[in-house]
Amino acid sequence: MKAWEIQESFGISHLVQVERPDPTPGPYEVVVKMTAMSLNYRDLMMVTGRYNPRQPLPLVPLSDGVGEVISVGAEVTQVQPGDRVAGCFFEHWTCGKPSREALKSSQGGPADGMLMTHKIIHENGVVHVPAYLSDEEAATLPCAAVTAWNALFTEGNLRPGETVLCLGTGGVSVFAAQLALAVGARPIVTSSSDEKLTKLQALGISAGDCINYRNTPDWEESVLSLTDGVGVDHILEVGGAGTLEKSLACVRFGGNIYQIGILAGVTKDMSVIPILRNRVRVQGIYVGDRQSFDAMNAGIAQTKIQPVIDRVFDFEEAPEAFTHIEAAAHVGKICIRV
Ligand SMILES: NC(=O)c1ccc[n+]([C@@H]2O[C@H](COP(=O)([O-])OP(=O)(O)OC[C@H]3O[C@@H](n4cnc5c(N)ncnc54)[C@H](OP(=O)(O)O)[C@@H]3O)[C@@H](O)[C@H]2O)c1
Incomplete structure (x- = not known):
């Protein structure tokens, strides 16, 4: 599998594409073959070191991504292979008031994020996305x-x-x-x-x-x-x-x-x-829990809100996507397609 990492020091120019071993899910985990991601201003801050200058590197950036579940651990009950899911911004904040520990599970810093071709996620950290949305559109939702x-x-x-x-x-x-x-x-x-x-x-x-x-x-x-x-x-x-x-x-x-x-x-x-x-x-406000992501999905599926996408970059062009959000010339969201 492929991933983009910020290595050694911060900066868009330090994004490097690497090969990693194909992942195998633990008992409560799923492997998602990623198809689309989106960028947030936070991701730009993370990559340039302004979000947390003490963030340990290497780090795979991006909190938002969508893909297809291709394998599940033995104890997984909430999703199955073939399901289309998005990762939650906080992998371990499912509902109610968050613990400090749950807030540390934010994707794309401190935890490795979505800018990879295959991503392991706990089954509590994924939601099904509305069928009427394209993968890129669905990838705009999590943050x-x-x-x-x-x-x-x-x-x-x-x-x-x-x-x-x-x-x-x-x-x-x-x-x-x-x-x-x-x-x-x-x-x-x-x-x-x-x-x-x-x-x-x-x-x-x-x-x-x-x-x-x-x-x-x-x-x-x-x-x-x-x-x-x-x-x-x-x-x-x-x-x-x-x-x-x-x-x-x-x-x-x-x-x-x-x-x-x-x-x-x-x-x-x-x-x-x-x-x-x-x-x-x-x-x-600090994004939100999985329960609110599900509630929002029900709401937007009913009203058929169409996310506004400014531009879609290929996976190979990930650094250009960061340069584009840095320019602040966009309206709505910037996406990456795998
Ligand atoms: N607390 C949370 O949970 C949470 C979640 C998501 C985002 N955020 C934060 O919310 C902010 C927006 O994030 P985003 O991902 O939506 O950003 P974004 O897509 O990168 O949007 C940035 C846009 O904001 C406008 N802008 C820039 N500087 C501004 C200023 N001084 N005053 C008013 N508008 C300005 C510009 O649009 P115009 O050219 O049209 O003015 C710019 O294109 C960021 O600070 C991000 O870190 C926080």
Whole structure:
């Protein structure tokens, strides 16, 4: 079997393709012949050493992948050869509150990830994926879609008619906008680019609800005026420290901010007063468990959400896929096909 590893030191240029022995499953494990993967911003951070500079190497990157089960251990009951499955972001967080140990089972760091042709996974760490999706589409789900789902539904109890602010046009934000549309909520989307915003309008997002944050640095004012001064009900905060102050300025009284990402930085000197004065709920999100992945799959199979894929690379072109996500010119997800 083949795998891509980051060897010796971090950096996209240090990704090396290697041969590894074909895997044999343990009693509760399955071997998945991988057919497609997708990239997340986290994977880029992992490969470049910004996620965890102390991550032991070599490491096989990528948390998200889909494939066909080709062999199972003697005690496996939940899947069988021939099943099409996706790996869960956390191999050992099945449901409920996670233990610290379960959170260490995240794929693509610290555990070896999906960028390989054959992957051994515990049977608790895989889910069946909706039949209507292609392998590449299904491979977009484990991290970005589950994160957006957990923010909006597990934590947020999103209702029809509510407003959802999605920052930027990357994987998490585009899924959030699609999930909002699917339940009759109203997404408001920001982006650095009019061209990207035009692509999102094809999904059904109103042109009037698209804000270019480059041209409109005070985008929080635009969000307030789009909501008649009330503010939005839900914000998926993928920017982090660099955008949180603005998010706090345009969330409604008693609204929800899901703290998800750090695209715009991790630290900032800022006032916490708006959080308490406006009774804002700031909820940290860390992807989610297998149970929520299954629940989301049922939800998207019903609504037939079509994941937005910017570009698909071949397995042999994996480093180029990382260069593409680094350029941040994409809308939605970037995939790799084996
Ligand atoms: N906590 C969790 O469980 C979890 C799960 C998934 C992701 N994340 C985090 O969430 C963030 C997004 O991840 P992703 O995989 O969706 O990223 P992605 O697909 O790489 O999307 C990045 C996009 O975000 C926009 N962006 C970049 N800098 C921005 C800024 N300063 N302010 C607003 N938007 C900005 C850009 O789109 P435009 O050009 O359109 O602005 C960029 O193309 C990352 O920080 C990631 O680590 C966290």
